[in-house]
Amino acid sequence: MAEEKELKNLVIQGAVYKTTYTKRFENRVNYVSPDPNELYSFIPGTIIDLFVKTKQKVKEGETLLLLEAMKMENQVRMPFDGEIVKIHVKKGEVIPNRHLMIEIKPTK
Amino acid sequence: MSLRSNVLDLRKRKKEVQKGGGDKAIEKQVKMGKLTARERILALLDKNSFHEYDLFVEHAAKDFGMEGKTLHGDGVIIGTGTIYDKPVCIFAQDFTVAGGSLGLMHARKITKIMDHALKMRVPLIGINDSGGARIQEGVNSLAGYGEIFFRNTLASGVIPQISVILGPCAGGAVYSPALTDFVFVVENISKMFITGPSVVKSVLGEEVSMEELGGAKVHAEVTGNAHFYAETEMECFDQIKTLISFIPRSNLKKALPHKPKAPLKGVKVEDIVPADPRIPYDMRDVLKSITDGSEFFEVMERFAPNIIVGFGRMNGETVGFVANQPMVLAGVLDIDSSDKAARFIRYCDAFNIPIITMEDLPGYLPGVDQEHAGVIRHGAKILYAYSEATVPKVTVILRKAYGGGYIAMNSRHLRADFVFAWPTAEIAVMGPEGAANIVFRKEIAEAENPDEMRQQKIEEYKEKFANPYVAAAQGYIDEVIEPSDTRSRILHALQVSENKSASMPAKKHGIPPF
Numbered sequence: 160m161a162e163e164k165e166l167k168n169l170v171i172q173g174a175v176y177k178t179t180y181t182k183r184f185e186n187r188v189n190y191v192s193p194d195p196n197e198l199y200s201f202i203p204g205t206i207i208d209l210f211v212k213t214k215q216k217v218k219e220g221e222t223l224l225l226l227e228a229m230k231m232e233n234q235v236r237m238p239f240d241g242e243i244v245k246i247h248v249k250k251g252e253v254i255p256n257r258h259l260m261i262e263i264k265p266t267k
Numbered sequence: 268m269s270l271r272s273n274v275l276d277l278r279k280r281k282k283e284v285q286k287g288g289g290d291k292a293i294e295k296q297v298k299m300g301k302l303t304a305r306e307r308i309l310a311l312l313d314k315n316s317f318h319e320y321d322l323f324v325e326h327a328a329k330d331f332g333m334e335g336k337t338l339h340g341d342g343v344i345i346g347t348g349t350i351y352d353k354p355v356c357i358f359a360q361d362f363t364v365a366g367g368s369l370g371l372m373h374a375r376k377i378t379k380i381m382d383h384a385l386k387m388r389v390p391l392i393g394i395n396d397s398g399g400a401r402i403q404e405g406v407n408s409l410a411g412y413g414e415i416f417f418r419n420t421l422a423s424g425v426i427p428q429i430s431v432i433l434g435p436c437a438g439g440a441v442y443s444p445a446l447t448d449f450v451f452v453v454e455n456i457s458k459m460f461i462t463g464p465s466v467v468k469s470v471l472g473e474e475v476s477m478e479e480l481g482g483a484k485v486h487a488e489v490t491g492n493a494h495f496y497a498e499t500e501m502e503c504f505d506q507i508k509t510l511i512s513f514i515p516r517s518n519l520k521k522a523l524p525h526k527p528k529a530p531l532k533g534v535k536v537e538d539i540v541p542a543d544p545r546i547p548y549d550m551r552d553v554l555k556s557i558t559d560g561s562e563f564f565e566v567m568e569r570f571a572p573n574i575i576v577g578f579g580r581m582n583g584e585t586v587g588f589v590a591n592q593p594m595v596l597a598g599v600l601d602i603d604s605s606d607k608a609a610r611f612i613r614y615c616d617a618f619n620i621p622i623i624t625m626e627d628l629p630g631y632l633p634g635v636d637q638e639h640a641g642v643i644r645h646g647a648k649i650l651y652a653y654s655e656a657t658v659p660k661v662t663v664i665l666r667k668a669y670g671g672g673y674i675a676m677n678s679r680h681l682r683a684d685f686v687f688a689w690p691t692a693e694i695a696v697m698g699p700e701g702a703a704n705i706v707f708r709k710e711i712a713e714a715e716n717p718d719e720m721r722q723q724k725i726e727e728y729k730e731k732f733a734n735p736y737v738a739a740a741q742g743y744i745d746e747v748i749e750p751s752d753t754r755s756r757i758l759h760a761l762q763v764s765e766n767k768s769a770s771m772p773a774k775k776h777g778i779p780p781f
Contacts, residue, residue: 166547169597171629172669172701176545176597181572182488183603184596190635203472229470253472 196244196265198235200258204228206248215243216266223261224248241265284322284339288363296363301434301456302500304344304359304367307394311504312348312357319346321376328370331403338364341372342397345380347389350511353523356384359394362434367397369440370404374411381418388517390427392507395444396434412439419446424617426517429507432457432483432493433500445492448614449510449566452483452493453503459486459493484569491570491603509564513578513585514618521619522585530754531561537750542691544627544666544698547593550575553625553665554588557581557754563588566611571603576611578620582758587615590625591676593666600672601632602645609648616656621761624662624677629698630670646675647780653681655771655779659764661757664688664735664744669697679743684767685760686744687753688735694744695737699729 166177208225211217217237226233244262248254287293287303296303302310308317326338342364347356358377360367377393384391400408422428423446430444431451435458444450444459452459460481467473467480479485487496495510497503515522536556539548555561558579565577573596576589589608591598600608615622631637631646653660653675661684662677673694677683688694696702704711707724714720731737735747748756771777 169599171597171599171633172697173704174545174629174698174700176547176593176629178547178593178597179595181596184632187634187636190639205472255472 195238196263197259198223198238198261198263200226200254200256200260202226202228202233203254203256203258204233206250206252206254206260207232209246209248209250211243211246211261213243213246217241217243217263226254226260235260237263239265281322287339287361288365292363299456301362301396303363304361304394304396307431307433307500307504308344308346308348308357308359310501311392311507312350312355313352316348317346317357318348319344321345321379324372324376326370326401326404327372327407328401328404330405333403338370340364341370341376342367343369343373343376345376347380347383350508353511353516354387354389355392355511356380356387356389357392357394360397360434362396362398365398365401367434368399368401369397369408369411370401371407371411373401374408374414377411378414378418381415381422384426385418385422388426388519390429390511390514390516391422391447392429392431393443393447394431394433395436395440397440398435399438399440409439412443415443416446419443423448424518427511427514427618429510431503431507432459433503434458437461437463437481441492449494450486450492451495451497451503451507452486453500454483454496454498456500457483457486457493487567488569491567491607493570494567496569510578513564513580514620515585518617518619524583524585525559525580527583528560528580530556530558534561535751536753540665540689540691540750544629544691544693547597549594550590550592550598550625550627554579554590557757559583567607571601571607573598573601574604574608576608581623581754581761584761585620586761587611587620587622588625589622589677591628593627596632598628598667599630599632600628600646600649600675601637602640602642605642605646605649605675609652612649612652612656616652616658619658621659621661621764622656622677623757624660624683625665626662626668626673626676627665628669628672628676629667630672644780646671649675650681651777651779653677653683655777657767657769657771659761659767660684661760661764662686663748663753663757664692664694665750666691666693667698668692668694670695682769684764685756687746687748687756687760688739688744689750689753690735690747691750692735692738692744692747693733694735695732699725699733702732703728 169176169178205227207227211223219239221237222234224235241263244264246261248260324341326341343360345358358380428447429449430447441459458481464475486493495506534556539552554563563579573592575592679686703724711717711720738744
């Protein structure tokens with residue numbers, strides 16, 4: 160199995176090792192710091208209602224949309240006072256987990 | 268009146284029931300590329316050794332039109348037999364009878380043979396091929412599963428429990444195999460999942476095939492739920508027989524010794540391993556250079572291949588090997604490899620099998636994904652497993668033994684009985700490259716030519732610390748050995764450890780980092 164693969168480099172504490180990779184290692188996702196201005200889905204589901212429009216000013220705690228998943232309606236709320244920058248989903252759309260739903264920005 | 272007519276009547280009844288779900292259902296089973304439950308048992312056990320019990324058990328369902336139906340043996344065959352002349356208890360679900368669905372009497376048959384196996388201290392083999400709970404029997408079916416899981420847990424660490432997945436095994440049913448010691452799967456035949464593709468699709472909108480979700484390869488390579496993978500049922504039965512030959516009948520026994528054999532000639536350990544710790548080799552070749560007959564029976568070959576676990580024999584006696592594999596991810600410890608090794612170590616400890624650790628690793632795998640997925644608690648499992656193991660424990664350090672990896676891989680500090688090191692061993696807090704950068708940070712930064720200075724300092728550090736003699740001076744390793752003496756030193760260590768007496772403080776049980 161391993162012998163047929165081409166050797167690759169793996170750096171650990173400054174030393175370069177010749178070795179092969181596992182699938183899990185190759186498929187690992189590079190970490191990106193979360194952007195507070197991007198609202199992602201936290202579960203796969205359906206957008207059953209959308210209450211805001213682009214450029215609308217929204218207060219902290221106001222409900223932006225309803226995401227139905229596992230027979231539950233999840234209210235996605237505004238995390239701070241701000242404005243809707245861009246909406247990436249439509250009413251009725253089925254979305255996967257970690258899908259960008261809405262971009263927002265805080266009021267200055 | 269002669270008995271003759273009664274005997275003939277018995278034979279007729281048996282013949283009728285032994286047909287299971289009947290010719291049509293059997294034809295369907297064959298079309299799916301599967302053997303029948305009875306064929307499987309006969310193929311696995313010694314010839315003419317199988318004895319069946321509860322053949323005439325009938326189902327107990329009264330609702331939904333079930334009362335008039337006949338389900339031969341209620342969809343499961345139980346009995347006893349032998350493998351290599353040693354007794355085993357066995358059950359096999361019969362998919363031709365109501366899809367092998369589990370009802371009250373079906374479960375009662377399984378728990379009967381499980382109780383028997385535990386009482387008699389013989390291995391239990393379960394062949395799973397079932398559509399799941401028999402919906403018509405409602406909560407009685409769930410009760411049946413619960414009774415099975417409970418017994419799996421009672422028997423854990425007392426008798427070997429082997430699960431063979433030869434068909435669907437879905438929903439709650441998967442937890443019985445998950446509680447047993449070894450799970451066998453076969454390409455295209457085994458399917459295991461908690462919720463099937465249709466539910467996944469309707470609830471989550473994710474499209475996935477049964478094979479992609481819970482096929483044999485997935486469990487052997489990705490989830491780590493399966494320990495052995497075969498391409499055909501017959502190959503799978505051969506694997507089970509080989510496994511049985513390596514393990515003891517119960518935790519009260521030792522594995523039966525085989526005739527001692529020398530390793531095959533022409534496999535020289537010193538020709539396999541390069542002196543440069545950054546150049547890989549296949550650790551399996553090293554294992555085969557020291558085991559009897561150069562035989563090594565690998566467990567979980569496809570999962571977390573950066574560590575190797577499995578059985579071999581030394582002077583005829585079964586031993587368990589845990590070995591870093593420099594050929595994959597430089598042999599690092601990570602979440603999956605720690606989990607895999609820890610489980611195997613606990614198996615060996617429970618069943619009186621000495622553990623030989625072959626060490627060559629640069630440490631733990633760095634990365635956000637590892638940290639966030641819990642490498643701390645998963646990595647702790649291997650420390651826990653080695654520390655609590657009281658069977659003979661021998662360590663051979665071939666090359667790298669850096670940092671936390673050194674401690675984890677059955678170091679003296681976790682009560683290894685014997686620690687040997689090759690002259691190429693580097694036992695240090697980290698590799699020379701990393702250490703020089705920290706220790707000589709200032710000198711390197713202030714040098715006219717930092718790169719040159721770094722190289723110089725790396726060499727300096729290498730000279731001083733990248734060897735086995737610093738640890739040897741502390742008594743952390745017992746002996747620096749020539750690689751060609753590896754087998755003879757292990758054999759001697761095992762001989763000395765034969766009557767090893769070690770124990771843990773009295774307790775109900777520890778709290779391992781599950």
